[in-house]
Amino acid sequence: MKSVFITGGTTGMGMELAKHYLSLGWKVGVCGRDRLKFEENFSLHRDNVDFYLVDVANREELQKAILNFSKTIGLDLLIANAGIGYKSKTRVPDFEYSYKMVHVNFLGVMYAFETALSIMIPRGTGHLVAISSIAGYNGLPGVSAYSATKAAVLKYCESLNLDMKQFNIDVTAICPGFVDTPLTQGNHHPMPFLMNAPKAAKLIARAIQKKKMVYAFPFFFSTLVRILSMLPRTCYRRLMNIKTLNYSKES
Numbered sequence: 001m002k003s004v005f006i007t008g009g010t011t012g013m014g015m016e017l018a019k020h021y022l023s024l025g026w027k028v029g030v031c032g033r034d035r036l037k038f039e040e041n042f043s044l045h046r047d048n049v050d051f052y053l054v055d056v057a058n059r060e061e062l063q064k065a066i067l068n069f070s071k072t073i074g075l076d077l078l079i080a081n082a083g084i085g086y087k088s089k090t091r092v093p094d095f096e097y098s099y100k101m102v103h104v105n106f107l108g109v110m111y112a113f114e115t116a117l118s119i120m121i122p123r124g125t126g127h128l129v130a131i132s133s134i135a136g137y138n139g140l141p142g143v144s145a146y147s148a149t150k151a152a153v154l155k156y157c158e159s160l161n162l163d164m165k166q167f168n169i170d171v172t173a174i175c176p177g178f179v180d181t182p183l184t185q186g187n188h189h190p191m192p193f194l195m196n197a198p199k200a201a202k203l204i205a206r207a208i209q210k211k212k213m214v215y216a217f218p219f220f221f222s223t224l225v226r227i228l229s230m231l232p233r234t235c236y237r238r239l240m241n242i243k244t245l246n247y248s249k250e251s
Ligand SMILES: NC(=O)c1ccc[n+]([C@@H]2O[C@H](COP(=O)([O-])OP(=O)(O)OC[C@H]3O[C@@H](n4cnc5c(N)ncnc54)[C@H](OP(=O)(O)O)[C@@H]3O)[C@@H](O)[C@H]2O)c1
Pocket: 007, 008, 009, 010, 011, 012, 013, 014, 031, 032, 033, 034, 035, 037, 054, 055, 056, 057, 081, 082, 083, 084, 085, 104, 131, 132, 133, 134, 175, 176, 177, 178, 179, 180, 181, 182, 183, 184
């Protein structure tokens, strides 16, 4: 029986991915900081899923959970999905929260990959996946640290994809556009091409199965964003026309 460990699997895309793999008969481990959310959202699926109370910004906690899951269940696939976003856009960043974002969104991925690789390299098999974002392709106004952490995750995965080939380990970066989850439900800005979480999870699972290096979706929106990332930055700045952007909270 195959096994997957998903960080941040209590709500949103992580939860939908967990349910997808459960429906395929996989053993699933999910972690998060809130056991209640897990109990509510997995009340019908308790048999093949284990919950670990873990803050991914805590290297030791996360390492212990992944090692424990691997020892008792196995570890074919690891999905580093846990992440946090901004509640509102600001020109001057909230630096305390930005540091937290680096710890959760980027270091959380590194800690998970570090532990998974210590298991997968000796075995000579495995697949690592991280959820980046289309926000990682361009420095977006108002969400500086979020863009930066997602760019870091994307480049980290690209590098590791090349480095891990010789160990027979696949590495995939997923770059979603806007997906309807608790993370985006408080957003006041427009969210073009908003997709529901079960559909996003299906697309992500298909990209994982195909062992893609990078998968960005939805197609039209992500293509537009990738074209923007190729423009000279003076053109990008003009197109973004930052004076007209609305910030729900100015600081
Ligand atoms: N929704 C979008 O439009 C969108 C677009 C692009 C990328 N993404 C990325 O997709 C990933 C999943 O987000 P989502 O939209 O599904 O949001 P979500 O519903 O808020 O899910 C986030 C998950 O991460 C967990 N989490 C947050 N901080 C954590 C921490 N310090 N330690 C452990 N678990 C933590 C949460 O669980 P607990 O609350 O139980 O800790 C939750 O299970 C994130 O990396 C996000 O940046 C989202």
